[in-house]
Amino acid sequence: MSIRINPSILAADFVNMESALHSISSADLVHVDVMDNHFVPNLTFGPGMVGRIQDVSPIPLDVHLMIDDPERWAPGYAELGAFSVTFHAEATTNPVAVARRLREIGSRAGLALKPGTDVEPYLELLDEFDQVLVMTVEPGFGGQKFMPETMPKLRLLAETAARSGSDLWLQVDGGISEDTIAIAAEAGANTFVAGSSVFASDNPALQIETLRQTASRHTHDHASNR
Numbered sequence: 043m044s045i046r047i048n049p050s051i052l053a054a055d056f057v058n059m060e061s062a063l064h065s066i067s068s069a070d071l072v073h074v075d076v077m078d079n080h081f082v083p084n085l086t087f088g089p090g091m092v093g094r095i096q097d098v099s100p101i102p103l104d105v106h107l108m109i110d111d112p113e114r115w116a117p118g119y120a121e122l123g124a125f126s127v128t129f130h131a132e133a134t135t136n137p138v139a140v141a142r143r144l145r146e147i148g149s150r151a152g153l154a155l156k157p158g159t160d161v162e163p164y165l166e167l168l169d170e171f172d173q174v175l176v177m178t179v180e181p182g183f184g185g186q187k188f189m190p191e192t193m194p195k196l197r198l199l200a201e202t203a204a205r206s207g208s209d210l211w212l213q214v215d216g217g218i219s220e221d222t223i224a225i226a227a228e229a230g231a232n233t234f235v236a237g238s239s240v241f242a243s244d245n246p247a248l249q250i251e252t253l254r255q256t257a258s259r260h261t262h263d264h265a266s267n268r
């Protein structure tokens with residue numbers, strides 16, 4: 043089974059973004075956190091900055107939109123060439139319409155769930171998405187503590203996806219480190235966002251490989267898990 047490690051540039055030096063992007067050459071995707079100070083109490087950057095990152099990044103972009111009104115804003119990130127665009131379920135009443143628009147433009151479509159959001163209402167809609175992001179911290183800030191209580195949601199998603207034979211990417215984001223990645227991999231995650239644990243390292247590319255190996259050792263087949 044494939045494992046993906048996506049460093050979050052929220053933990054990188056914003057003034058030296060280009061060199062930060064080159065320091066993570068072993069990454070699968072670059073995770074880009076867009077925050078609007080409405081959906082979350084923090085503000086990062088918007089389409090202008092993400093467009094420049096897209097221009098210079100040797101690695102495709104995994105955009106995580108922590109914003110209100112994804113109907114209006116999400117398509118623009120797909121149009122600028124992001125490989126994947128993930129928006130929050132809590133920010134829209136019509137996630138399927140947003141996902142369809144993203145796929146139509148040509149990006150993968152991701153649905154993100156805050157720690158307190160149930161997954162059950164979305165289980166029947168999984169075909170509409172390429173990825174589900176189970177937040178393992180409250181969205182808004184890097185460097186927070188991993189919340190293991192979100193793992194049952196991941197297990198349910200992994201079992202549901204395995205039953206239907208779908209290749210849904212199951213992403214975790216928040217507090218992922220050498221200590222916690224095993225817990226998330228055991229529960230069924232296959233796509234791991236890591237901000238501080240990668241960028242605080244002296245050797246980010248090596249740290250990505252360490253995380254990948256730890257996750258691989260703890261990954262198993264959820265179809266035979268019931």
Ligand SMILES: O=C(CO)[C@@H](O)[C@H](O)COP(=O)(O)O
Pocket residue numbers: 050052053073075106108179180181182183184185186215216217218235236237238239
């Ligand atoms: O979306 C978010 C935070 O809201 C994340 O992508 C963080 O950037 C992850 O940072 P660490 O918890 O790994 O430091």
Ligand SMILES: [Fe+2]
Pocket residue numbers: 050073074075106215235
């Ligand atoms: Fe994120």
